[in-house]
């Protein structure tokens with residue numbers, strides 16, 4: 350029998366933007382090692398939840414306990430260093446830069462040496478640079494081996510799916526415990542989405558102890574890769590369970606049909 354360990358416990362979490370309540374007394378948990386789907390109609394608070402969990406927004410009230418510690422009030426850097434990494438809905442790659450540069454940029458807070466130090470201590474800088482090359486090569490070998498050969502080519506020469514892979518690798522560079530993926534299938538074809546999700550499942554099986562939360566609209570993706578789902582509507586949790594459970598839940602059907610009818 351598998352035992353469920355809680356990695357994140359969310360209690361009465363509320364986020365207001367002026368008069369708009371984006372998260373409304375949200376209670377939910379994220380279990381260690383699971384792939385959790387975060388679903389809900391447009392504007393239901395999914396990205397806001399990621400923004401609060403990663404310290405970009407400070408919640409109006411409530412609590413998020415991650416690995417036994419309160420997250421609210423910590424800076425995005427502190428939260429990143431504690432093992433929470435994410436991708437964004439819109440691509441944040443710098444197209445003229447290489448794959449290597451784009452992946453390493455995300456980890457600059459972990460670098461030992463600042464610019465002035467590097468100017469004067471080239472040897473130490475070189476050693477750190479070489480270590481990063483190895484780290485990125487190892488990661489690409491796990492996540493997407495064909496990218497290894499093209500590590501020093503500019504991102505603008507890559508297809509959409511490879512760009513997404515690069516973004517996921519950037520999030521994985523710090524070897525996070527919790528990976529938050531905000532609509533990774535956006536803008537991709539069905540086949541590309543299928544391939545990317547295969548990579549994500551594959552990397553989870555290769556990296557120990559990785560928990561994934563995925564915001565996604567494509568139902569077939571959710572069915573294929575999630576262990577469990579939480580559905581939000583107007584910032585509240587309206588359903589929770591396996592894909593089969595949530596899709597047969599009348600509250601979920603009403604939330605989605607209501608949206609279509611609107």
Ligand SMILES: Nc1ncnc2c1ncn2[C@@H]1O[C@H](COP(=O)(O)OP(=O)(O)OP(=O)(O)O)[C@@H](O)[C@H]1O
Nearest residue numbers: 366369370371389390391392393394395396397398
């Ligand atoms: N910085 C902000 N300032 C004001 N309102 C915001 C801000 N961020 C989000 N909102 C509002 O909060 C609500 C929830 O938005 P959010 O982006 O979290 O929804 P979502 O479920 O991720 O939607 P989608 O699926 O369209 O990305 C929306 O009404 C949105 O307009």
